[in-house]
Amino acid sequence: MNKYIPSQIEPKWQKKWAENGVYLTDLSETKNKYYVLVELPYTSGDLHMGHWFTFTMGDILARFKARQGFNVLFPNGFDAFGLPAENAAIKKGIHPRDWTYQNMERMRVQFETLGASIDWTKTMVACDPKYYKWNQWIFLKMLERDLAYRGKLMSNWCPSCQTVLANENVENGKCWRCGNEVEQKEVDQWLFRITSYADRLLWSDPPQADWPKSLREGQNDWIGKSEGMEIEFPVVQDTSKLKAYTVFPETIFGVTYMVLAPEHSLVRKLVVKDREKEVEEYIRVSQKKSELERKAEGREKTGVFTGAYCINSVNGKKVPIWIADYVLADYGTGAVMGVPSSDHRDFEFARKYGLEIIRVIGKSASDQSKVLLMDDVLEEGILVNSEQFSGLKTPEEAREKIKDWLEEKGWGKRQVQYHLHDWSISRQRYWGTPIPIIYCEKCGTVPVPEKDLPVELPYEVDYAPKGKPPLATAEDWVNTECPKCSGPAKREVETMDTFVDSAWYFFRYLDPENDAEIFDKKIAKAWMPLDIYIGGPEHTLGHALYSRFFTMVFKDLGLVSFDEYAKKRIHHGTILGPDGSRMSKSRGNVVNPDMEVKNYGADAIRLYLMFLGPFDIVTSWNPDGVNGVYHFLQRVWGLQEKVTTNSVILGSEATPESKEDSGQARMTQIDLRIMHKTIKKVTEDIEQLKFNTAIASLMEWLNHLSRKDRIEVEEYKVFLLLLAPFAPHITEELWENVILGSEATPESKEDSGQARMTNNWSIHQQSWPKSDSKFLEEEEVSVVVQVNGKVRDILVIQKDVISDKEVVETRALESKKVQKFLEGKSMKKTVYISGKVINFVVNSD
RNA sequence: GCCGAGGUGGCGGAAUGGUAUACGCGAUAGUCUCAAAAACUAUUAGUCGCAAGGCUGUGAGGGUUCGACUCCCUCCCUCGGCACCA
Numbered sequence: 001m002n003k004y005i006p007s008q009i010e011p012k013w014q015k016k017w018a019e020n021g022v023y024l025t026d027l028s029e030t031k032n033k034y035y036v037l038v039e040l041p042y043t044s045g046d047l048h049m050g051h052w053f054t055f056t057m058g059d060i061l062a063r064f065k066a067r068q069g070f071n072v073l074f075p076n077g078f079d080a081f082g083l084p085a086e087n088a089a090i091k092k093g094i095h096p097r098d099w100t101y102q103n104m105e106r107m108r109v110q111f112e113t114l115g116a117s118i119d120w121t122k123t124m125v126a127c128d129p130k131y132y133k134w135n136q137w138i139f140l141k142m143l144e145r146d147l148a149y150r151g152k153l154m155s156n157w158c159p160s161c162q163t164v165l166a167n168e169n170v171e172n173g174k175c176w177r178c179g180n181e182v183e184q185k186e187v188d189q190w191l192f193r194i195t196s197y198a199d200r201l202l203w204s205d206p207p208q209a210d211w212p213k214s215l216r217e218g219q220n221d222w223i224g225k226s227e228g229m230e231i232e233f234p235v236v237q238d239t240s241k242l243k244a245y246t247v248f249p250e251t252i253f254g255v256t257y258m259v260l261a262p263e264h265s266l267v268r269k270l271v272v273k274d275r276e277k278e279v280e281e282y283i284r285v286s287q288k289k290s291e292l293e294r295k296a297e298g299r300e301k302t303g304v305f306t307g308a309y310c311i312n313s314v315n316g317k318k319v320p321i322w323i324a325d326y327v328l329a330d331y332g333t334g335a336v337m338g339v340p341s342s343d344h345r346d347f348e349f350a351r352k353y354g355l356e357i358i359r360v361i362g363k364s365a366s367d368q369s370k371v372l373l374m375d376d377v378l379e380e381g382i383l384v385n386s387e388q389f390s391g392l393k394t395p396e397e398a399r400e401k402i403k404d405w406l407e408e409k410g411w412g413k414r415q416v417q418y419h420l421h422d423w424s425i426s427r428q429r430y431w432g433t434p435i436p437i438i439y440c441e442k443c444g445t446v447p448v449p450e451k452d453l454p455v456e457l458p459y460e461v462d463y464a465p466k467g468k469p470p471l472a473t474a475e476d477w478v479n480t481e482c483p484k485c486s487g488p489a490k491r492e493v494e495t496m497d498t499f500v501d502s503a504w505y506f507f508r509y510l511d512p513e514n515d516a517e518i519f520d521k522k523i524a525k526a527w528m529p530l531d532i533y534i535g536g537p538e539h540t541l542g543h544a545l546y547s548r549f550f551t552m553v554f555k556d557l558g559l560v561s562f563d564e565y566a567k568k569r570i571h572h573g574t575i576l577g578p579d580g581s582r583m584s585k586s587r588g589n590v591v592n593p594d595m596e597v598k599n600y601g602a603d604a605i606r607l608y609l610m611f612l613g614p615f616d617i618v619t620s621w622n623p624d625g626v627n628g629v630y631h632f633l634q635r636v637w638g639l640q641e642k643v644t645t646n647s648v649i650l651g652s653e654a655t656p657e658s659k660e661d662s663g664q665a666r667m668t669q670i671d672l673r674i675m676h677k678t679i680k681k682v683t684e685d686i687e688q689l690k691f692n693t694a695i696a697s698l699m700e701w702l703n704h705l706s707r708k709d710r711i712e713v714e715e716y717k718v719f720l721l722l723l724a725p726f727a728p729h730i731t732e733e734l735w736e737n738v739i740l741g742s743e744a745t746p747e748s749k750e751d752s753g754q755a756r757m758t759n760n761w762s763i764h765q766q767s768w769p770k771s772d773s774k775f776l777e778e779e780e781v782s783v784v785v786q787v788n789g790k791v792r793d794i795l796v797i798q799k800d801v802i803s804d805k806e807v808v809e810t811r812a813l814e815s816k817k818v819q820k821f822l823e824g825k826s827m828k829k830t831v832y833i834s835g836k837v838i839n840f841v842v843n844s845d
Numbered sequence: 846g847c848c849g850a851g852g853u854g855g856c857g858g859a860a861u862g863g864u865a866u867a868c869g870c871g872a873u874a875g876u877c878u879c880a881a882a883a884a885c886u887a888u889u890a891g892u893c894g895c896a897a898g899g900c901u902g903u904g905a906g907g908g909u910u911c912g913a914c915u916c917c918c919u920c921c922c923u924c925g926g927c928a929c930c931a
Contacts, residue, residue, distance in 0.1 A: 214849040218926065221848065226930075246931060259931090301929080326929045336931045345929060419930055537849095537925065574925095611869070613858055616850085618924070622857065628869045634884095693859070696868035703868095784864050789912040791864055817898095831911045837863045841911050 004637035006601020010729040014112050022762055023117040025073045027510060030526035034070035036062045037506055037566070039535040039543070040124075042079045043103040047110040049575040049583065049609070049621065052593050056606045057572065057615055057691065058534050059116045063725035064686045066117075067768035073527065074117055075509040077124035078104050081132075082498045083166065086431045086470075089463045096431040097459065100127055110594070115602050115728045117764070122509045126501035131508060132433040133454030134518045135500050138550070139436055140447050141557055147193045150445070153424050154330070157185035162467035164428050177464070184287055189426040190435055190494065194549050198223050198418045200563065201548055209529075209564040211544075212571050218540045224419025229403055230333060231412035233258060233310040236318060240266060242310050245332030245417060248342065248379070249406060250398040253386040254360035255312045256350065257338040258321045259303065262286045263329035270321060272307030279304055279323060286325040301326050301349045312337075313411045315387070324349060332417055341371045342379055359384060365391045423546065425497040430463050430470035432495030440482035440489040449483050455491070469493045502543050503550040506530060506565065524560055533566040544569070570689065573617040575609065580620045591621045603727035604630040610691040610726060629695075633730055635702060636723065640738045642711045667712050672775045674704050675718055679771035682722045691726070698723055713739065718769045728764060735763035785812045786839040787821040797835075805832045812838050 017023060038058040041051055055076075062074035085096035092099075104125065111118060124131045142148035156165040160180040164187055169176045194201075202223055203216040228247035235242060242258055260267055262283045271279045282304040303324030312319055319338075326345055327336050340350035340357045350357055357371045362384040371377060383392045389405075392398040406412035426435070434455045436448035448455055458477040461470045471493035472478060482489035510527050511519040535544065551565040576582055577589025584590065596605050607629040612619055667675070678701045685694035701719065705711055717739050724731040740761070760766070781802050785793040793815045801807045809830060812818055818840070825842035832838045 212849090214926075217848060221927070224930065228931080244931080248931075324929095326931095328930065331930050339931090343931070345931075348929095417930080540926070611857085617857085618851095619857065622870070624870055625857070631884095632869085638884095692857095693868080696859075699868055782864080786863085786912070789863095789910095794864065829911070833863060833912095837912080839863085839911050 004634050004730065006603060006729065007598070009733040010113075010115065010597075010602055013729050013732045014115060017117075017762070017764070018112070020762075022764055023074070023119050024121060025071065025119045027073070027122075027523055027527065029071050032070050033527055033531075034062075034065040034072045035527055035530045035532075036065070036072065036074045037530050037533045038076070039533075039539070040077045040079050040502065040505060041107065042082065042084070043100045043107065044084060045103045045106065047107055047114070047593060049591055049593055051110075052114060052605060053575050053609045054534055054572045055111070055114060055116050055118075056609055057689070059114075059118075059606075059728075060610065060686065060691060060725040061532060061689075062117050063728065063764060064768070066764075067721070067725070067766065069767070073122065073509070074119060075122040076111065076116075076118045076120070077505055077509065078107070078126065079498065079502055079505075080104065080125050080127040081432045081495075081501055083169075083429065083431070086429055086463055089431075095459070096463075097127065100431075113594070113597055113602055115606070117728070122512055124505050124508045124512055126433075126498070126505070127431070127457075129454040129456050130513075130515070131505075132501070134504075134508065135433040135496055136436040136448070136453050136455060137450065137518060138500070138504070138553075139496070140450060140453075142192060142553070143447055145553075145556070147196065147553065148425075149191055149193065150188060151191045151422065152186045153189045153191070153421075154184050155187045155189070155424075157183045157187065159183060160466075163469070166427075181288075189424045190437075190496075191422040191424050191426075192549075194423045194546075195418055195420055197549050197552050198225065198420050200552055201420075201545065209566060210568040211566070212537070212569060214537065215540045215544060215569065215571070219545055222420060222541050222545070224417075226417050226419075228332075228415055228417060229406065229412045230415040231337065231406065233312060233319075233337070235270065235321075236309040236311060237270075237272075240269070242266065242321070242335050243333040244335045244337040245415060246337055248339070248395075248399075249412065250383060250386075250389070250392075250394045250402045251339040251342045251360050252312070252314050252337070252402065252406070253383075253389075254339040254341050254358045255317070255319055255337045256340060256356040256358060257319050258310055259324045259327050259336045259338055259349070260306075260321065261327040261329035261334040262323055262325055264323075264327075264334040267306070267323060270306050270308040275305065275307040279306060282323060301345065301352055303349060303353065305353075313409070314406075320355070322349075322353070330421065331419070340377075342377060344374060344377055347371065347374060347377045360386050361394060423497075423499075423549075425500055426494045427497055428469035428493075429495055430457070430461050432498060433457075433500065434471065435492045435494050435496055437492035438480060438482060438489045439492065440485060440487060442487055443482055443484045443489075446482055446484050446489070452483065457495075469495075471495065499542055499546050503546040504554070506533075506547075507554070507560075518559065521559060528560060528565060529562055530566040531568065533569040534572055535569060537571040571616055573613075573615065573619070575612075576618065576620040578621050578623055583621075591623075596626065600626050600630045601633075601729070603730050604633055607633065607695060607726050611695045613692055615689045615691065632699060632702065633727060635706060636719070637730065637734065639702070639705060639711060639716065639719075640734060642705075642709065643713055643716045643738055644710050666710075667715060669775075671704075671708075671712075671715065673778065674701055675715060676771045676773075676775040678722065679718065679769045680776070683768070683771065686725070695726060698726075720763060721766055721769050724763050724766075732763050736761075739763075781835050783808060783812075783835065784837040785815060785818050786837060787818065788841060789839060790821075792821055793817040802835045805830075805834075805838075808832060808838055812840075 036058050038054050058074060062072050066072040080100045085100050088094055088099045089096045126132065139148055156170050158165055158175040158178065158180055160178045161175060165175060165182060170182050174180060175182055201219065202225060203220050207216055226247050228245055229249040230243050230245050231249065231252065233242040233244060244258065301324060303322045306321045306323060308321045309318045310321055327334065338346045338350065340346040340355065341359045342361050359368065359371055360383060361378040361381040363381055365382045365384065367384055369376065380394060383389050383394055383398050389398055389402060392401065403414060407414065434457055436453060436455045438446045438448060440446050458474040460474060462473040463470045465473050478491050478493060480489055480491055507519045507524055510523045514520060547565065551560065552563050554560045555563060577587065577591065579589050581587060581589060593605060604626055608626045611629055678697050681697040682694045705715065720731045720734055720739065779799050780796050781799060783795045783797050784791055785795060795811050797808055797811065809832065822840060822842060828841045828843060830838065830840055
């Protein structure tokens with residue numbers, strides 16, 4: 001027997017699998033389909049442990065389901081657009097496309113090293129015009145339906161570079177490139193109207209698909225639906241009206257001031273002359289504040305009085321109008337009614353600036369106590385000082401009544417608000433999908449006609465120009481013809497957010513070469529939704545929301561018939577460095593999978609990652625841990641010496657019949673029970689994604705097999721089949737050497753090489769073993785004997801009397817260990833749970 | 846602050862109302878060896894005891910139950926996400 005040397009067998013099988021198309025999926029075969037998806041990797045350069053972890057999970061599921069007779073699709077592609085490629089270009093002078101494709105090539109090889117059963121004929125690469133053409137097509141469809149529009153949005157703006165910066169390019173409030181202070185500025189952007197889908201995107205209870213709770217609740221909070229009221233406050237000095245949004249209209253009698261966001265459109269109109277200077281200064285300072293700075297300040301409230309007043313219609317009260325940056329311009333109306341007695345922020349503000357505080361919610365109907373401390377602020381209770389509404393419980397009774405009344409009087413109207421904003425897709429960068437828009441002096445903004453797609457990204461550009469996006473430097477590309485009037489026109493120089501690429505890629509895997517449509521509807525109907533989608537929790541509010549939005553848009557476009565594209569999504573864990581912190585080059589704690597493969601082989605790495613713990617585990621890489629599973633694989637390898645083949649042992653005595661069941665004939669009841677128990681356990685565990693305990697049960701079986709002198713082919717065969725999804729290479733090698741070897745006659749063995757190749761020769765083409773419950777039953781069962789809940793003895797009881805309480809009780813009372821604890825006590829009762837435990841309850845004194 | 850997930854041996858973890866610590870790592874002792882490595886065998890929650898055996902023990906405290914890692918309440922801590930959302 002040869003030694004187990006992974007480096008000698010793994011590449012050999014990887015090549016054979018590829019050459020023989022073992023993992024190709026026939027998409028026209030739609031019966032029993034199973035579509036496994038792992039979030040596509042970004043083309044960062046190398047596969048890291050996280051990729052190994054998640055793709056091994058996907059691979060195990062793909063292999064397992066295929067063995068069970070499902071027609072499995074397990075594709076992969078590359079998220080190839082994005083900032084890092086452009087940063088590499090700026091810092092290292094390598095073109096983003098070259099950088100990306102080099103990385104991709106390396107990663108393709110690494111995926112092969114991992115032994116993943118990926119079907120690479122169904123793939124996509126985000127930076128390939130063949131793919132991003134359809135991003136552009138989607139953009140045009142969105143435009144047609146008014147789901148894409150040009151709007152303004154606050155952004156990080158570097159006045160020196162004259163450009164918008166991503167949050168990650170703002171370092172301590174300064175531009176990463178030039179070090180200048182970053183400002184907040186309103187910038188024109190292309191936006192997707194995801195807010196139109198806010199209600200549809202909300203998760204219901206029970207959920208419409210089996211997605212993680214944390215994701216569902218996170219998305220719902222993010223969408224932030226609130227049903228409140230917009231209330232009008234006439235301004236004293238002129239005829240204008242302030243509109244404030246509130247979800248607590250029942251506190252309307254407690255309004256003592258109004259606050260506007262600094263950016264509110266009426267600010268400059270309202271402010272009285274002698275306060276202009278102060279107000280201007282406040283606005284200037286608050287606009288300079290970046291989000292980071294505002295956070296750093298904590299919640300210290302600041303504001304300034306405008307000198308203007310408005311009227312609270314419900315009681316005719318004249319209230320002052322203030323400006324404060326704790327009010328957000330882009331939520332609600334940008335104006336808030338100040339009710340310091342029932343809102344903690346309003347209370348803080350009112351206390352700081354000495355504004356009036358009137359209690360409107362009390363602990364009882366007669367509660368007239370002063371609101372002096374934060375703890376005195378009440379959001380719920382009994383309304384007081386609220387005229388005809390005093391005495392009503394809020395929110396239960398008062399809220400809807402006041403809403404009705406305000407609407408009746410015409411002072412307010414019901415309004416639904418969302419925290420969710422429209423999705424800004426404009427990026428002033430090179431390495432992304434060009435937005436298919438042409439600006440014509442005569443015709444204005446003109447969409448690129450569908451027949452002219454894709455608008456291809458030009459190769460020659462300056463990636464780091466000052467004051468304009470990189471694409472603007474490709475003048476030959478920018479200057480074009482207007483599709484409408486053929487006059488001179490310029491192309492849009494912004495590119496799309498890369499989240500657009502990943503919002504629908506799983507549809508394209510199904511039909512990657514289609515040049516006529518985004519994907520074939522029939523194939524999509526048969527293969528979608530995904531059966532399982534493995535991804536990271538960090539995508540809860542980004543990718544995982546955008547992809548749901550796109551799917552809903554696709555449904556409205558008639559491309560698909562469902563809202564949710566994945567029946568099940570799971571959040572995988574994270575493999576930390578050996579020091580327990582996130583792996584990163586700067587910390588120097590990166591475990592390189594290539595090196596580990598060199599030392600232990602891919603099978604051991606896969607097995608180790610899966611054995612670490614549950615799929616969502618966040619834990620560190622233990623360099624010694626791999627030894628354990630490597631050792632396990634070596635023992636599996638070594639076991640082949642003990643395998644006795646039927647032909648050798650049975651010799652001439654073997655009749656056809658006896659040969660058939662001879663494998664089992666020499667397996668004892670215990671052997672059979674362990675085998676079938678393990679089949680059951682591994683099968684159930686993989687189904688529940690409990691890969692760690694599946695492996696543990698294989699280890700237990702291995703321990704049993706190791707104690708035996710002889711192992712039957714049947715046992716070894718089943719063992720290899722169960723291990724195959726986890727460790728595809730070693731099992732394939734042993735399958736060929738031991739199993740196929742034992743089944744072949746001397747003659748057929750000679751020329752079998754070719755013949756076997758064409759017809760289910762691989763272990764990864766065999767059926768999954770089935771567990772037979774008749775082997776699982778045991779004749780004896782151990783029953784725990786407890787006295788007052790403490791274990792005192794363990795009885796072995798024959799199966800046929802196990803349900804007879806009296807028999808078990810008698811046996812238990814015979815036990816000296818038990819008697820010792822019953823002596824001198826009086827029996828209160830006896831509890832017997834059949835086959836498990838008998839508990840004597842006695843007086844404890 | 847809010848939302849979500851957690852807290853079990855020296856370590857990764859197992860057990861979701863019924864023998865707590867499966868499986869693995871590490872450690873200790875032994876076998877083999879000139880020796881080491883590897884491999885194999887045994888032990889390995891704490892504590893008292895020569896032993897038999899006892900007691901304690903799943904973040905802390907309380908509760909429900911014949912019986913709680915598991916269910917309920919209060920609190921502490923860790924991780925992830927979000928946050929001046931009116």
